[in-house]
Amino acid sequence: MGIARLITHLEPFASSVQFSLNASTTQPTVTVDGPGLAFHVYNEAQGRSSPPRPSPSYSELGQATLLWLRQLQLHGLRVGAIFFDGFLPASKTNERLSRLQSAVNKLTKFKATYNGSDRVHPGVDFSTSHQPFPARLGPMNSPFLVAAVIEALFASEFSRLTAVVPGEADSWCAEYAKTNGSIVLTGDSDLLVYDLGSHGSVTFFKHIQTSLEPIGTVLNGLRHHPTEIANRLGLTSLLPLAYAVDQERSRSINECIQVARECDTNTLEFKQFAERYAHRKVQQLFTADLDETQQNALQYSLRRIDPRVSELVHQALPSCFIPSGDLQPTKLYIYLPFLIDDPARSSAWSFGNSIRCLGYSIITPAHSPTFWMKEIGRRGQRIAETDYALYPTEKTVAESGHLTRVMCQWANTCQELSIAQMWRLFGIYLICRELLDDNSTMIPSEYIKQLVNCHVSVMNWAFIHLSAQLQAVLYSLRMLRQFTNVFLAASPERVRGTGFINSVAGLNQHLSNLPPLHELFPKEDQNSLQIDDDDAKLTFAITKMYELLGIDETEMSKPDQKAKKKRKPKGEKPEQRNGTLSLEKPLNMYSVLSEN
Secondary structure (H helix, E strand, O other): OOOHHHHHHHHOOEEEEEOOOOOOOOOEEEEHEEEHHHHHHHHHOOOOOOOOOOOOHHHHHHHHHHHHHHHHOOOOOOOEEEOOOOOOOHHHHHHHHHHHHHHHHHHHHHHHHOOOOOOOOEEEEOOOOOOOOHHHHHHHHHHHHHHHHHEEEEEEEEHHHHHEEEOOOOHHHHHHHHHHHOOEEOOHHHHHHOOOOOOOOOHHHHHHHEEEEEOOOEEEEEEEEEHHHHHOOOOOOOOHHHHHHHHHOOOHHHHHHHHHHOOOOOOOOHHHHHOOOOOOOOOHHOOOOHHHHHHEEEEEEHHHOOOOHHHHHHHHHHHOOOOOHOOOOEEEEEOOOOOOOOOOOOHHHHHHHHHHHHHHHHHOOOOOOOOEEEEEEEOOOEEEEEEEOOOOOOOOOOOOHHHHHHHHHHHHOOOOHHHHHHHHHHHHHHHHHHHOOOOOOOOOOOHHHHHHHOOOOEEEEHHHHHHHHHHHHHHHHHHHHHHHHHHHHHHHOOOHHHHHHHHHHHHHHHHHHOOHHHOOOOOHHHHHHHHHHHHHHHHHHHHHHHHHHHHHHHOOOOOOOOOOOOOOOOOHHHHOOOOOOOOOOOOOOHHHHHHO
16 A cells, blocks of 8 residues: 655665566566556556546456566566465554545546436447446446456466465565565555565566567566665665655655654554564464365465455454354454445445355354444445344355255256356346335346346446446355355364255355356457347346246336336236246345245
8 A cells, every 4th residue: 555755765776677588597586466466457458548448358457467477477587476465454444444435435526527328339348347437437447356367367377376365465475575585566665664685675567667679678677675775774674764754755855864764663653653564474273173185275265265255254264263152242344345336326235235144154153143244335425334243054054045046046047048148147137136125116128138248338327336236246146155165165064064064065066157257247349249149048038037026028128117016816826927936025135036
């Protein structure tokens, strides 16, 4: 997150470096700040075109990330590790909340100046996951940017070098550089402040440029050696200098150096500042009684999950192995990705909440009234917490069984569709079920086809909000899959019974074919060639969906249409109306299809 102006102040003390193609000399190892790389690649892919172009797709961002890393290797650099945040400390809370509130303010201001167009102009490529606001909203358009980049890395030759770590990526990059004398590639000035040892160094993404020389293409950059810079300035480290800059950012570099030399490092304020840059290795007590094979299986699962999911897992898992009588009141939290939805309406994350609550209940200790779940996200015009009481064991088992049967039956109903289309339509079905139960405005079939095919011809705030709701539901299913992956890898027989484990295993199996993010939310042109061929199949599947909902499809041809349930013949039972799928009133939004 960085210290403003620190890079600018220290840039004159950096040394120029060059790395050429097919270099014969041994080149250094680099450690990559994963989140910083994701945002750097996004900004490079976005460019500064005029008029601004739509945001790049997740597929494009993943490929651009791999290309960027391969360019490093072609120029003789060896990638040693790529780290992603998996558990940020509590000291980051205020800054995280401030950034989220800024995002809300930015979105609210944008909506006040953008009313949306009724139709998208021919030839303009918009996607359901990347709204057409690239210049003003930037990476906010790609709420799953970091997760998509991680996914691309794990599907590449960089898989074994990539890890979502139980801490801050900065800290792990610094520790790796200290141990191996590597260069940390980052966009965060905090890396100048960590202890990188006598040989560790830092190069910022923005300083890496390519030039064409007589010997071929060359990578040019600036390399900062914090230990050498501190020695030149008469300091033991750059910590006092960073502290001086952070305390008063209007100071000149010479003033900051003087303040740093006179800094009292024994004050409470300085010690608290220095604590931010201490490497902490999380004690993973939940692995203590596992053999080597079991530990490897669990670590394999932990290092691959999305950062937001990882953060909750590392809060919850340790408590699973504490005797129930010793459990202390605990509030678990998760920061939901910021979605581009209509800020005048309820958050899109209000959909999919029961799916997420099921996931939270699986990964937390056996039901205890002392445990509460808090989701942090938009509520109206502000960032707030939403509380969830975790399910008791019996309900978790029942809900897992319900959803398992739902997914199995839905797959059979929509087997003519592609896997990605089937899941998108399933997400829409879940949204429709809630809208129907609340007597809310239903989704017109025109919108449904556009969402399933990712072929957008309408762009207004109603469609934007619906698109965000679909993202929320599908990502909630992704979160659930990752929770079940970790649960099953953690040797759950230590703390859970056979029935519970089997119910989660069944759920995990049916979530296993949930597509990666770049397939769930592709750009329009990735699907346009097959849309005509699939239209009849999709039309049939949508008709089946309306039948399952028990509503009249002919009423759904217009926006802002409230659905009316079909009258059932006297004496007819719900299961007789819809074959094997029941329309009995569910306990939650997805149990409507469960077997009787």
